[in-house]
Amino acid sequence: xxxxxxxxxxxxxxxxxxxxxxxxxxxxxxxxxxxxxxxxxxxxxxxxxxxxxxxxxxxxxxxxxxxxxxxxxxxxxxxxxxxxxxxxxxxxxxxxxxxxxxxxxxxxxxxxxxxxxxxxxxxxxxxxxxxxxxxxxxxxxxxxxxxxxxxxxxxxxxxxxxxxxxxxxxxxxxxxxxxxxxxxxxxxxxxxxxxxxxxxxxxxxxxxxxxxxxxxxxxxxxxxxxxxxxxxxxxxxxxxxxxxxxxxxxxxxxxxxxxxxxxxxxxxxxxxxxxxxxxxxxxxxxxxxxxxxxxxxxxxxxxxxxxxxxxxxxxxxxxxxxxxxxxxxxxxxxxxxxxxxxxxxxxxxxxxxxxxxxxxxxxxxxxxxxxxxxxxxxxxxxxxxxxxxxxxxxxxxxxxxxxxxxxxxxxxxxxxxxxxxxxxxxxxxxxxxxxxxxxxxxxxxxxxxxxxxxxxxxxxxxxxxxxxxxxxxxxx
Numbered sequence: 001x002x003x004x005x006x007x008x009x010x011x012x013x014x015x016x017x018x019x020x021x022x023x024x025x026x027x028x029x030x031x032x033x034x035x036x037x038x039x040x041x042x043x044x045x046x047x048x049x050x051x052x053x054x055x056x057x058x059x060x061x062x063x064x065x066x067x068x069x070x071x072x073x074x075x076x077x078x079x080x081x082x083x084x085x086x087x088x089x090x091x092x093x094x095x096x097x098x099x100x101x102x103x104x105x106x107x108x109x110x111x112x113x114x115x116x117x118x119x120x121x122x123x124x125x126x127x128x129x130x131x132x133x134x135x136x137x138x139x140x141x142x143x144x145x146x147x148x149x150x151x152x153x154x155x156x157x158x159x160x161x162x163x164x165x166x167x168x169x170x171x172x173x174x175x176x177x178x179x180x181x182x183x184x185x186x187x188x189x190x191x192x193x194x195x196x197x198x199x200x201x202x203x204x205x206x207x208x209x210x211x212x213x214x215x216x217x218x219x220x221x222x223x224x225x226x227x228x229x230x231x232x233x234x235x236x237x238x239x240x241x242x243x244x245x246x247x248x249x250x251x252x253x254x255x256x257x258x259x260x261x262x263x264x265x266x267x268x269x270x271x272x273x274x275x276x277x278x279x280x281x282x283x284x285x286x287x288x289x290x291x292x293x294x295x296x297x298x299x300x301x302x303x304x305x306x307x308x309x310x311x312x313x314x315x316x317x318x319x320x321x322x323x324x325x326x327x328x329x330x331x332x333x334x335x336x337x338x339x340x341x342x343x344x345x346x347x348x349x350x351x352x353x354x355x356x357x358x359x360x361x362x363x364x365x366x367x368x369x370x371x372x373x374x375x376x377x378x379x380x381x382x383x384x385x386x387x388x389x390x391x392x393x394x395x396x397x398x399x400x401x402x403x404x405x406x407x408x409x410x411x412x413x414x415x416x417x418x419x420x421x422x423x424x425x426x427x428x429x430x431x432x433x434x435x436x437x438x439x440x441x442x443x444x445x446x447x448x449x450x451x452x453x454x455x456x457x458x459x460x461x462x463x464x465x466x467x468x469x470x471x472x473x474x475x476x
């Protein structure tokens with residue numbers, strides 16, 4: 001119907017008055033098939049090939065096959081296939097031993113073949129098939145009268161008529177995937193089950209897989225040659241979770257069928273990077289080579305951002321959640337030549353995070369969130385930013401003489417002071433050093449002096465000399 005309407009110049013069936021309008025979905029599917037067969041152009045107009053198809057008393061699929069077969073010199077086989085498919089099955093099988101190989105029917109049409117032992121030949125159907133062949137020959141003006149055989153060519157011709165039903169084996173069990181994406185399976189005990197590719201002429205719909213009723217094999221080489229224009233080459237570059245590496249493959253697809261794949265030698269660097277980013281997001285940021293130095297920089301930047309009270313906030317958000325959500329922006333430039341998880345070990349995460357801030361902001365960070373604080377004893381003690389409150393863990397004796405709690409972040413945030421015993425065990429944690437000297441020190445002194453009698457325990461810590469030794473030099 002769709003082909004006839006196109007021949008009349010009708011592109012939209014809704015412009016006509018119908019007793020029963022053709023179902024829109026089925027009509028659209030028919031138009032898509034006719035485009036695939038070259039009968040209708042992209043704009044809906046009928047092509048020259050389509051007009052030739054209308055002159056044959058055969059289904060458009062079979063008419064297309066017959067016309068194209070002339071270019072291959074296989075018109076006689078094509079006419080026989082068309083006649084066979086236009087009639088009921090030539091063979092009547094007993095029980096469930098139905099052979100679905102279309103080539104068997106072509107063999108039976110030859111006088112020298114009587115058919116499989118499990119089937120009877122329908123003589124009436126045989127005569128109608130021969131008459132149909134004669135009719136099609138007259139319509140084409142062909143003179144061939146013989147009924148040909150050509151096992152290797154049957155599948156090739158059938159694929160012209162049913163390009164959407166080219167099927168690829170899914171392995172054992174006679175299960176196949178069609179080029180249109182559907183599944184199908186052969187009945188039990190079929191010799192065709194050994195074939196990698198089939199072309200299906202007739203199938204019964206099923207809930208999941210359709211039952212194949214008639215088919216013929218086709219070789220991989222024939223598919224690649226006859227459908228070279230329809231084969232799509234795709235470069236598949238993706239993260240392989242099992243291998244923990246990028247898989248870069250070049251694949252040849254015919255519809256839903258993957259005909260061939262091989263390793264891609266020169267993959268697009270951008271696509272490789274995108275695949276690695278997928279892997280990193282899948283595994284998590286813990287797969288990156290975080291060092292103590294890089295984590296420390298992250299903690300300082302997070303502290304600066306969290307405590308900055310004025311807008312705009314100059315400090316970047318380098319939280320794990322934000323980093324995980326924005327890997328493409330900050331990490332992609334560092335992933336050149338990285339294709340496997342183990343390659344990530346090459347990254348310098350401190351340099352990566354340092355790229356978030358320019359030189360001027362780095363200098364501001366050193367002042368705003370310094371890495372160390374110089375205590376009265378002269379020791380440079382690292383500041384711990386791993387908790388919500390930056391902490392200075394220092395031996396109590398090194399803080400003698402310091403009246404007030406040190407502050408950072410432009411004086412906004414007092415350091416948490418973890419005062420340690422000579423054995424570096426915490427004895428007091430405070431954010432108010434003056435209060436500790438006034439009210440807590442005397443009790444701590446009593447305890448520590450008994451345990452560490454060789455160390456310096458002055459009565460007035462604010463007037464005493466701080467020392468990193470057991471006792472200040474001047475008291476030794």
